[in-house]
Amino acid sequence: MGLLDRLLLFLFSIGFAALAVVGFLAGLEILIGPREVISGIREFYQDPGLRWAVAGVSLFALVISVRLLAVGLMKKRALDPGVDRETEIGHIRISLKTIESLAVRAARKVRGIRDLTARVRHNGDHSSVGIGMKIIVDGERPIQELSEQLQLTVKEQVEKIAGVGVDQVSVYVAQTIQPDKSRVRVE
Template identity: 55%
Template structure:
């Protein structure tokens, strides 16, 4: 929506630039005088097509104004994160930070490839749940690897961030053969 708002603001600014230019031209009599302006307004009232054009432009200005007013007044949703209150003050850790910590811990487990993490906050229990999506090497036992991964991520996130991890879901997307370089003996 940011691009749409910027385009509306650009159109709004250009429109008011033209109105300001016409106003200054009229005020300092640069190309417009009172009789010329009155003649233009009289032609506008007599021509029904011109009235519809003015009505359409006015409706667009009204729509732009309402949209920009809504964007200005509307409060954006806060970035999700985990809040902690300490003796000294308030600490907020973003979900993106927790995802990075989970990925870092998961990469320490051997046999894991192509990893992504998603953190969701459980406000009722003031804890987080972590979803891991990954590819594993084919010669690694998946059950053992998953349990090791869950324990490693839970321990790391709780120690580093001080956030309770209530659940870690592991989704294995695929298995791949491990990279084994051939050893040449000469």
């Protein structure tokens, strides 16, 4: 739902709530009694300016109602966005979760990575992606070399398996863990 639709829904809800409160209080004769209601109806029919104002506001409320109804009934887009590909025989959509799992699987093949997470985001045209990797390394290999190998491996694997262009592979090294070395006991 777009910004305009949310604004219309907000205005419509406020107006309808105010009308409901006035109607409720009039029904209980708290705010408006029967005489005021009858007097208001007579004034409405005698004053053409008031009739046009009420007709205009009513038409505006009807247009908003129809718009919000149309937005509510429109087919929702897929919850999991993906990368769209067109082939000779039809349409292919590869979910971002699938690309993310391919990236993680490719990254696990790189020696020196202890733990990792990946995030995939669309680029504007929905035919290519950018991948962000957060890694924990073992500290035995140079981080620059390890990161570059990771970028290359992930890019190649995702492009090869999914057929999706990878514009960027960003690497964030979150932590370095030194390998556990057992202590030598001398007796």
